[in-house]
Amino acid sequence: MSGPEAARRPTADVADRAATGFTEAYGEPPVGRWAAPGRANLIGEHTDYNDGFVLPFALPLRTVVAAAPHPDGTWRVCSELSGETIGFGADEVAEPGRVTDWGAYVAGVVWALREAGHAVPGARLAIASDVPLGAGLSSSAALEAAVLTALVDLGGLDLPAERQPRLAQRAENGYVGAPTGIMDQSAVIRCRAGHALFLDCRDESIEHVPFDLDAAGLAVLVVDSRAPHRHADGEYAARRGSCERAAGLLGVAALRDVPAQGLDDALARLDEEETRRRVRHVVTENQRVLDTVALLRAGRVREIGPLLTASHASMRDDFEITVPEVDTAVEAALAAGALGARMTGGGFGGCVLALVDAERADAVAAAVTAAYAERGFPAPGHVTVLPGPGATRLD
Numbered sequence: 001m002s003g004p005e006a007a008r009r010p011t012a013d014v015a016d017r018a019a020t021g022f023t024e025a026y027g028e029p030p031v032g033r034w035a036a037p038g039r040a041n042l043i044g045e046h047t048d049y050n051d052g053f054v055l056p057f058a059l060p061l062r063t064v065v066a067a068a069p070h071p072d073g074t075w076r077v078c079s080e081l082s083g084e085t086i087g088f089g090a091d092e093v094a095e096p097g098r099v100t101d102w103g104a105y106v107a108g109v110v111w112a113l114r115e116a117g118h119a120v121p122g123a124r125l126a127i128a129s130d131v132p133l134g135a136g137l138s139s140s141a142a143l144e145a146a147v148l149t150a151l152v153d154l155g156g157l158d159l160p161a162e163r164q165p166r167l168a169q170r171a172e173n174g175y176v177g178a179p180t181g182i183m184d185q186s187a188v189i190r191c192r193a194g195h196a197l198f199l200d201c202r203d204e205s206i207e208h209v210p211f212d213l214d215a216a217g218l219a220v221l222v223v224d225s226r227a228p229h230r231h232a233d234g235e236y237a238a239r240r241g242s243c244e245r246a247a248g249l250l251g252v253a254a255l256r257d258v259p260a261q262g263l264d265d266a267l268a269r270l271d272e273e274e275t276r277r278r279v280r281h282v283v284t285e286n287q288r289v290l291d292t293v294a295l296l297r298a299g300r301v302r303e304i305g306p307l308l309t310a311s312h313a314s315m316r317d318d319f320e321i322t323v324p325e326v327d328t329a330v331e332a333a334l335a336a337g338a339l340g341a342r343m344t345g346g347g348f349g350g351c352v353l354a355l356v357d358a359e360r361a362d363a364v365a366a367a368v369t370a371a372y373a374e375r376g377f378p379a380p381g382h383v384t385v386l387p388g389p390g391a392t393r394l395d
């Protein structure tokens with residue numbers, strides 16, 4: 001990501017930094033390295049906890065964990081992000097809340113594994129990351145997944161990839177305390193290079209849908225809005241609560257059960273305008289995911305742009321989770337020739353993605369930066385990406 005944060009970030013490759021960090025902290029080399037990417041959601045926002053559909057892809061920005069077993073059965077973790085080394089044992093992971101801050105994501109994974117009955121090996125870990133923190137690109141899921149895959153391999157645990165997202169989500173919900181859905185952990189663990197991950201959040205079935213931007217001469221420009229996350233946690237929980245209440249009023253298990261053609265009937269049965277808007281977003285967004293998947297399956301990737309832009313309008317007007325910075329970025333990207341643009345992630349800041357002709361990426365980024373300057377916002381960050389691989393062992 002360009003911008004002031006990137007300038008501060010070390011230039012060595014993230015996998016090298018993890019290995020060096022390990023050797024410096026523990027005086028010997030790691031036995032292996034495990035990587036997990038950040039993610040962007042192409043479309044399908046706030047649909048995951050409504051048992052709906054999402055379509056994320058993995059970013060080429062990664063978190064890498066270098067690791068080795070720790071014979072005394074405890075865990076030690078150092079991170080280049082904070083410069084500290086923390087340690088914890090079985091007592092601290094007996095219940096949530098004992099390890100806090102970034103360490104909670106690591107301890108949460110150990111806790112969730114133990115809760116699920118796994119004999120988690122003690123380990124020494126060193127973390128390095130290129131995924132920007134707090135930008136809505138799932139740096140937390142990347143950390144959870146890199147740690148999880150390392151511990152699964154080191155301990156020879158019986159936890160196949162398809163069961164790992166739920167466990168990582170449990171770490172985030174139960175230990176860290178964030179009531180998020182299943183999308184982020186699924187994306188960072190199960191995505192494939194050159195593809196988007198079509199996930200049905202009800203039964204967790206997946207399809208790797210071709211999203212070969214390179215072949216189409218396209219790219220995704222990811223713009224970090226740099227908007228301060230204003231009350232993001234409380235607003236997320238409030239949206240989730242509204243959706244659950246609406247499902248209850250409509251007599252369905254989840255808003256996923258309201259089909260697009262049944263939307264008008266459902267809205268007529270709700271007497272609050274705000275609830276109607278929330279429901280309309282979720283129902284129309286699920287349909288936009290299905291429409292996007294259909295276009296991608298047919299190799300018509302250029303044509304998904306209007307669906308992305310419609311998704312943004314729905315988040316802005318119906319779900320009310322955008323902020324002026326992200327709306328400005330979307331408008332400027334579209335005016336500069338992006339085929340479609342939308343905020344990605346939970347909202348109230350975070351990143352915008354724009355589908356662009358690859359050779360136009362820099363011009364679109366410049367147009368967004370200029371629009372920011374005109375509005376007096378601090379300069380945005382940006383990076384041009386192609387869909388990368390999910391979590392994997394490196395060596």
Ligand code: GLA
Pocket residue numbers: 041044045046047048049180181182183184345346347
């Ligand atoms: C955050 C959550 C996800 C999902 C998105 C919104 O990223 O972690 O589970 O709900 O917001 O689509």
